[in-house]
Amino acid sequence: MKNIKKYHLIALFSLLLSSNLVLAQSHKVQVLVLFHSDEGGTYEMAKEVAKGIESEGVATAVIKKVKETNNPKFKDVPLATVDELSSYAGIAFGSPVYFGNISTAMSEFLAKTTGIWSQHGLEGMPATVFMSSGSGAGRELAMQSFWNSLAVHGMVLVANGIRGYEDLDKTIPQGNTVLGTTSLASLKNVPRPSEGERNLARLQGQNFAQIALALQSVPKRKVVAAERKMEWDIYKVMQDKNITLPTIPKPAGNYRPYVRTGNLIYINQYAMGKSGIVHPGKVLVDVTEEEVKEATRVTMLNVLAVLSDALDGDLNRVKRCVNMMGVFNAPDKYTNHALLMNAASDLVVELFGDKGKHARSTLGASSIPGNSPVELMTIFEVE
Numbered sequence: 001m002k003n004i005k006k007y008h009l010i011a012l013f014s015l016l017l018s019s020n021l022v023l024a025q026s027h028k029v030q031v032l033v034l035f036h037s038d039e040g041g042t043y044e045m046a047k048e049v050a051k052g053i054e055s056e057g058v059a060t061a062v063i064k065k066v067k068e069t070n071n072p073k074f075k076d077v078p079l080a081t082v083d084e085l086s087s088y089a090g091i092a093f094g095s096p097v098y099f100g101n102i103s104t105a106m107s108e109f110l111a112k113t114t115g116i117w118s119q120h121g122l123e124g125m126p127a128t129v130f131m132s133s134g135s136g137a138g139r140e141l142a143m144q145s146f147w148n149s150l151a152v153h154g155m156v157l158v159a160n161g162i163r164g165y166e167d168l169d170k171t172i173p174q175g176n177t178v179l180g181t182t183s184l185a186s187l188k189n190v191p192r193p194s195e196g197e198r199n200l201a202r203l204q205g206q207n208f209a210q211i212a213l214a215l216q217s218v219p220k221r222k223v224v225a226a227e228r229k230m231e232w233d234i235y236k237v238m239q240d241k242n243i244t245l246p247t248i249p250k251p252a253g254n255y256r257p258y259v260r261t262g263n264l265i266y267i268n269q270y271a272m273g274k275s276g277i278v279h280p281g282k283v284l285v286d287v288t289e290e291e292v293k294e295a296t297r298v299t300m301l302n303v304l305a306v307l308s309d310a311l312d313g314d315l316n317r318v319k320r321c322v323n324m325m326g327v328f329n330a331p332d333k334y335t336n337h338a339l340l341m342n343a344a345s346d347l348v349v350e351l352f353g354d355k356g357k358h359a360r361s362t363l364g365a366s367s368i369p370g371n372s373p374v375e376l377m378t379i380f381e382v383e
């Protein structure tokens with residue numbers, strides 16, 4: 001009898017413990033750290049802000065960039081979409097200082113938020129800003145210009161004040177400002193961001209997480225967040241299917257990788273891979289059908305890399321794939337072009353869902369530039 005009571009007590013205790021844990025976890029809010037960086041200074045700051053956000057255990061930080069990059073330091077950081085913004089409890093924005101302003105890439109990203117703005121999607125959501133500057137000239141102007149855009153969204157702007165000033169090493173110039181942390185990246189008397197700047201960024205994140213948590217009870221943004229959940233996110237699909245885009249192939253002549261006219265983008269590519277043409281030659285003469293299908297997929301990924309560049313790294317702005325033409329390096333009597341072309345068509349539908357369904361034509365050719373087994377001509381409609 002005594003033992004049964006003991007087991008009941010232990011069970012009750014573990015139940016309480018686990019329900020408390022679940023409660024603590026479910027109360028964690030999610031904060032987005034959204035940055036643009038060219039040289040990596042702002043990215044370093046973003047990581048410190050994220051550490052600060054997570055330091056008290058009340059929030060998790062999600063770091064995302066606004067534009068694709070080849071910088072190996074943050075090449076693999078996921079790309080943010082405008083539509084996801086309203087689903088967070090707060091956003092910490094980071095940008096380099098460009099001529100006393102935010103960077104072009106950050107400005108272009110914010111310019112895409114008109115839809116979410118007209119739905120009041122960010123109203124009442126806390127925002128804070130941090131930047132990486134060179135000498136620091138005009139950095140507070142730049143922070144303020146950041147605030148201008150965020151104020152139009154009705155965001156609650158969280159300043160840093162003089163937080164952390166006491167602990168700063170005052171024998172070197174530091175990037176503290178009352179609006180938010182900056183780094184003075186061109187002053188190399190110590191590695192930048194300096195330890196003091198990193199500490200300020202962490203304190204900024206820590207304070208911001210508390211405010212994001214406190215403001216969670218303000219009713220807001222339900223409509224946009226709910227709508228977003230139903231939307232197709234190509235980056236989620238790419239992540240799930242482990243698909244990454246290649247580096248944009250350089251034009252091999254006097255032409256552009258793409259041309260946009262109105263809302264249509266035209267892109268033509270052949271099977272250029274990292275080290276030359278993939279499976280060069282004629283189908284069933286030099287290469288197998290399977291190899292041509294592989295080369296066709298590579299070609300389609302090249303098309304998508306160019307398309308991504310044309311859309312400032314936001315493939316979710318694709319409204320539909322309108323038309324695709326595939327030309328295959330094939331002998332006279334070859335008739336199986338449709339099978340080869342499916343490698344491109346299937347990929348587009350896989351990535352874009354219904355928006356990827358397109359009209360198409362396929363042809364055989366006696367030769368293709370560079371002895372590529374395939375060339376694709378594509379047209380996309382975009383926002």
Ligand SMILES: Cc1cc2nc3c(=O)[nH]c(=O)nc-3n(C[C@H](O)[C@H](O)[C@H](O)COP(=O)(O)O)c2cc1C
Pocket residue numbers: 036037038039040041042043095096097098099100101132133134135136137138139185186
């Ligand atoms: C076009 C351009 C304009 C810039 N304008 C300023 C400026 O007004 N003030 C400043 O301190 N640094 C300026 N810089 C320097 C960058 O802000 C600095 O290099 C920053 O650390 C870059 O951030 P990143 O490493 O994240 O790319 C400018 C850089 C560029 C490319």
